Amino acid sequence: xxxxxxxxxxxxxxxxxxxxxxxxxxxxxxxxxxxxxxxxxxxxxxxxxxxxxxxxxxxxxxxxxxxxxxxxxxxxxxxxxxxxxxxxxxxxxxxxxxxxxxxxxxxxxxxxxxxxxxxxxxxxxxxxxxxxxxxxxxxxxxxxxxxxxxxxxxxxxxxxxxxxxxxxxxxxxxxxxxxxxxxxxxxxxxxxxxxxxxxxxxxxxxxxxxxxxxxxxxxxxxxxxxxxxxxxxxxxxxxxxxxxxxxxxxxxxxxxxxxxxxxxxxxxxxxxxxxxxxxxxxxxxxxxxxxxxxxxxxxxxxxxxxxxxxxxxxxxxxxxxxxxxxxxxxxxxxxx
Amino acid sequence: xxxxxxxxxxxxxxxxxxxxxxxxxxxxxxxxxxxxxxxxxxxxxxxxxxxxxxxxxxxxxxxxxxxxxxxxxxxxxxxxxxxxxxxxxxxxxxxxxxxxxxxxxxxxxxxxxxxxxxxxxxxxxxxxxxxxxxxxxxxxxxxxxxxxxxxxxxxxxxxxxxxxxxxxxxxxxxxxxxxxxxxxxxxxxxxxxxxxxxxxxxxxxxxxxxxxxxxxxxxxxxxxxxxxxxxxxxxxxxxxxxxxxxxxxxxxxxxxxxxxxxxxxxxxxxxxxxxxxxxxxxxxxxxxxxxxxxxxxxxxxxxxxxxxxxxxxxxxxxxxxxxxxxxxxxxxxxxxxxxxxxx
Numbered sequence: 001x002x003x004x005x006x007x008x009x010x011x012x013x014x015x016x017x018x019x020x021x022x023x024x025x026x027x028x029x030x031x032x033x034x035x036x037x038x039x040x041x042x043x044x045x046x047x048x049x050x051x052x053x054x055x056x057x058x059x060x061x062x063x064x065x066x067x068x069x070x071x072x073x074x075x076x077x078x079x080x081x082x083x084x085x086x087x088x089x090x091x092x093x094x095x096x097x098x099x100x101x102x103x104x105x106x107x108x109x110x111x112x113x114x115x116x117x118x119x120x121x122x123x124x125x126x127x128x129x130x131x132x133x134x135x136x137x138x139x140x141x142x143x144x145x146x147x148x149x150x151x152x153x154x155x156x157x158x159x160x161x162x163x164x165x166x167x168x169x170x171x172x173x174x175x176x177x178x179x180x181x182x183x184x185x186x187x188x189x190x191x192x193x194x195x196x197x198x199x200x201x202x203x204x205x206x207x208x209x210x211x212x213x214x215x216x217x218x219x220x221x222x223x224x225x226x227x228x229x230x231x232x233x234x235x236x237x238x239x240x241x242x243x244x245x246x247x248x249x250x251x252x253x254x255x256x257x258x259x260x261x262x263x264x265x266x267x268x269x270x271x272x273x274x275x276x277x278x279x280x281x282x283x284x285x286x287x288x289x290x291x292x293x294x295x296x297x298x299x300x301x302x303x304x305x306x307x308x309x310x311x312x313x314x315x316x317x318x319x320x321x322x323x324x325x326x327x328x329x330x331x332x333x334x335x336x
Numbered sequence: 337x338x339x340x341x342x343x344x345x346x347x348x349x350x351x352x353x354x355x356x357x358x359x360x361x362x363x364x365x366x367x368x369x370x371x372x373x374x375x376x377x378x379x380x381x382x383x384x385x386x387x388x389x390x391x392x393x394x395x396x397x398x399x400x401x402x403x404x405x406x407x408x409x410x411x412x413x414x415x416x417x418x419x420x421x422x423x424x425x426x427x428x429x430x431x432x433x434x435x436x437x438x439x440x441x442x443x444x445x446x447x448x449x450x451x452x453x454x455x456x457x458x459x460x461x462x463x464x465x466x467x468x469x470x471x472x473x474x475x476x477x478x479x480x481x482x483x484x485x486x487x488x489x490x491x492x493x494x495x496x497x498x499x500x501x502x503x504x505x506x507x508x509x510x511x512x513x514x515x516x517x518x519x520x521x522x523x524x525x526x527x528x529x530x531x532x533x534x535x536x537x538x539x540x541x542x543x544x545x546x547x548x549x550x551x552x553x554x555x556x557x558x559x560x561x562x563x564x565x566x567x568x569x570x571x572x573x574x575x576x577x578x579x580x581x582x583x584x585x586x587x588x589x590x591x592x593x594x595x596x597x598x599x600x601x602x603x604x605x606x607x608x609x610x611x612x613x614x615x616x617x618x619x620x621x622x623x624x625x626x627x628x629x630x631x632x633x634x635x636x637x638x639x640x641x642x643x644x645x646x647x648x649x650x651x652x653x654x655x656x657x658x659x660x661x662x663x664x665x666x667x668x669x670x671x672x673x674x675x676x677x678x679x
Contacts, residue, residue, distance in 0.1 A: 044633065073634050077486070078577035078584055085385040086628045090376040103488045104579035107495055115381065 055279030077104035094286035137273035144179035154248035158190030159221035206233035225251035235261035355600030356612030407605025414588035415474035420570030425487030425580025445567020453559030479582030498575035538605030
């Protein structure tokens with residue numbers, strides 16, 4: 001039975017090696033005795049969250065926090081739970097999380113908070129009872145009015161526009177579209193919304209719907225697409241068509257997807273929030289919770305470095321601000 | 337001839353030198369290293385989370401042990417977990433009372449097992465190919481039924497029950513279920529005629545059949561058990577994470593099979609024991625927990641599990657090969673130096 005001993009030695013060596021090797025690496029990274037904050041995005045390897053984490057790291061540097069980013073490969077709630085559990089085990093001071101589900105991770109967050117960890121959600125909230133603060137990137141009103149402001153500027157304040165949405169039952173899209181319709185009626189009497197098309201957040205379908213919109217409405221002057229997939233597909237169609245320069249395309253997009261079309265002149269400007277600022281503010285909110293400056297009650301205020309002072313709103317929501325406008329002058333500064 | 341046992345060493349020594357004992361010893365080593373060097377590992381939450389984390393793996397590993405002992409494999413288990421999770425969620429959404437939804441998911445899991453079992457046992461198809469197919473099929477059904485949506489509105493008393501601890505101890509209440517399941521499978525595999533048949537089939541299916549073992553029925557029963565238990569794991573998974581999704585437990589089969597092989601079950605069939613598998617499951621749980629506490633990425637955790645899996649399959653072979661070469665040499669070192677190079 002010598003072989004079983006050899007097996008044991010072999011496997012033990014491997015396991016012990018793995019543990020000690022990793023132990024060494026982590027000691028170097030998180031060796032600070034100060035306040036530790038864990039950053040848990042929806043998933044790792046996502047440029048959007050890489051930008052928010054670097055914003056949080058910037059804030060952590062200013063505040064002297066030890067910030068560690070962990071996260072799953074896929075953005076599912078069950079894969080986020082073990083990392084929340086781990087934060088509870090470690091007793092980290094604060095957990096900054098973008099929730100993959102508003103309820104599914106709630107029990108795990110409860111346990112972390114019972115262990116003394118402050119919980120800040122950013123980008124995607126949980127139900128308010130599961131966290132201390134939600135750092136909201138933008139309100140529905142802000143998103144709706146910023147997009148109308150952009151399209152109105154780009155078409156000279158009058159003419160036909162269309163909306164290219166995601167799926168017909170996407171909650172957030174429909175909320176924004178409703179608000180846009182209301183604001184169009186009250187504030188933009190010369191702009192007519194002629195059609196709402198649905199590209200199902202599918203690149204090809206959105207591309208085809210753009211072509212169909214332009215055919216169906218020869219006088220169309222602009223397309224607003226409040227979805228990153230839709231706006232990029234619409235811009236791609238317009239950039240290679242006769243409508244380039246004649247039909248404005250704007251909406252919610254990411255700099256990496258839109259860069260080409262801003263550079264070739266198809267798109268003048270589009271909106272989104274700045275995820276770097278979002279992460280930065282979330283880290284400041286976490287720090288303010290840990291040092292007791294705020295508890296999450298409405299009306300409390302805290303300083304957030306270069307972003308200035310923020311006030312906690314209803315339900316513990318802190319609003320980053322109006323959507324951020326990307327155009328040829330600043331798109332080079334962003335990589336997400 | 338005499339009463340001297342066939343084995344040269346006493347029973348206690350043989351017990352200490354089994355594959356299972358090696359895994360248990362290794363588990364103790366890893367646990368000690370983690371307690372001594374990993375920050376947060378010695379805290380009270382570690383055992384709670386460890387058991388919550390390993391519950392689906394351990395549940396599914398029990399029937400998997402029996403299947404691997406027969407020389408077959410069931411790669412579709414994680415997809416059955418996902419499919420039963422989705423069905424459980426959909427039944428709940430449709431207003432079915434939760435106990436009935438659990439039963440519905442369990443029946444569906446058993447049916448998945450019937451599909452695998454009939455294809456493998458009665459059509460004689462290789463289980464590797466069949467269950468790779470059903471891995472894709474069941475996962476496809478799960479994702480197809482719910483799309484990218486999730487059912488998350490489970491009553492909180494149910495989701496909390498899945499995580500609750502037994503008053504004042506770090507042990508979650510699910511520990512009771514686990515101990516019962518382990519006991520049932522240990523008795524089934526090591527204490528019944530059915531279990532002896534399973535081991536006989538693993539040594540030689542032909543021989544087992546000729547000696548009167550109902551090999552087809554045995555295999556079918558094992559695959560149905562595997563589907564049924566995977567479905568229960570799916571219900572637990574859904575409640576623990578409060579979320580029924582088509583992609584729940586994707587890749588769980590890797591952990592299950594790694595744990596089974598690490599626990600000393602031979603991938604070629606015929607050998608294995610439930611206590612070794614329990615140790616194998618705990619080993620993977622402890623390693624994952626410790627590595628996560630160290631802030632190691634999921635990818636690296638998977639690499640470690642993968643390496644352990646390969647080592648546990650390869651090392652007996654390597655050791656056997658080394659041992660096979662030894663008797664060929666005379667006891668002394670007087671062998672001509674040229675002879676090894678003949679090879």
